[in-house]
Amino acid sequence: MYNLLIVDDDASILEVTRIYFTSRGYKVYTAQNAGECLKTSEHMPLDCIVLDVALPDMDGFEVCEEVKKKTNVPIIFVSNYAEEDKRINGFVSGGDDYVIKPFSLRELELRICARIRQQEGKTKCSETLDFGKLSINKAARSVAYKEDMISLTAAEFDILFFLANHENQVFSQKDIFERVWKLPDLGNAHTVQVHVAQIRRKLNSFSEDHQYIQTVWGKGYKFVADKKAEA
Numbered sequence: 001m002y003n004l005l006i007v008d009d010d011a012s013i014l015e016v017t018r019i020y021f022t023s024r025g026y027k028v029y030t031a032q033n034a035g036e037c038l039k040t041s042e043h044m045p046l047d048c049i050v051l052d053v054a055l056p057d058m059d060g061f062e063v064c065e066e067v068k069k070k071t072n073v074p075i076i077f078v079s080n081y082a083e084e085d086k087r088i089n090g091f092v093s094g095g096d097d098y099v100i101k102p103f104s105l106r107e108l109e110l111r112i113c114a115r116i117r118q119q120e121g122k123t124k125c126s127e128t129l130d131f132g133k134l135s136i137n138k139a140a141r142s143v144a145y146k147e148d149m150i151s152l153t154a155a156e157f158d159i160l161f162f163l164a165n166h167e168n169q170v171f172s173q174k175d176i177f178e179r180v181w182k183l184p185d186l187g188n189a190h191t192v193q194v195h196v197a198q199i200r201r202k203l204n205s206f207s208e209d210h211q212y213i214q215t216v217w218g219k220g221y222k223f224v225a226d227k228k229a230e231a
Helices: 011-023 035-044 060-068 084-092 103-125 154-164 173-181 190-204
Strands: 003-005 027-031 048-052 073-077 097-100 128-131 134-137 144-145 148-150 213-216 220-223
Touching: 003 011, 003 035, 011 027, 011 103, 035 048, 035 060, 048 060, 048 103, 060 073, 060 084, 073 084, 073 103, 084 097, 084 103, 097 103, 128 154, 134 154, 154 173, 154 190, 154 220, 173 190, 173 220, 190 213
Parallel strands: 003 027, 003 048, 048 073, 073 097
Antiparallel strands: 128 134, 134 144, 144 148, 213 220
């Protein structure tokens, strides 16, 4: 199940779009202004944002730039503006696609799927994640702190790699279970808490002054690199 954020100040468009994508199996968040968009994108794990250019409190292009400072989530602009300079501004600001209103919901879905697949392809290419002293190698399924190897179980490695590959993004136990095990959560998400505790214990035995996996109370977990170690 993919998580979408639909941003539009037109409540009727927002509702029609929400109903369509919910019926297609997506988890849909909505926002009617830039403030709500930025707040949701910071606290929720998203696979794609559909962003209206004309928002009441901030230009959509500016919103895109702010979001892209913190995450590489694909952003698809929707707009009444068909002018070439507007479309160019969309891509210059970091947007991944640009759709002119009125649009077909089926076409929008196809564009969303294409951008998500493209992003997943980029993620799969990230075989080694380096965070200063900590290195995570996907191909070898190994974790090293300086020259010391850290022994993790298969599930522990998958959780750590997933969170590290989405640095600073917050995921709930349910989100992590569904993404890592690729199964619907049927009440088993609590197992994530157990695995995270074990990962922390093992990482802390090498790095006592930095917590790589941090708890965001009421939200879930996020991976935070040790910036001092990277300097």
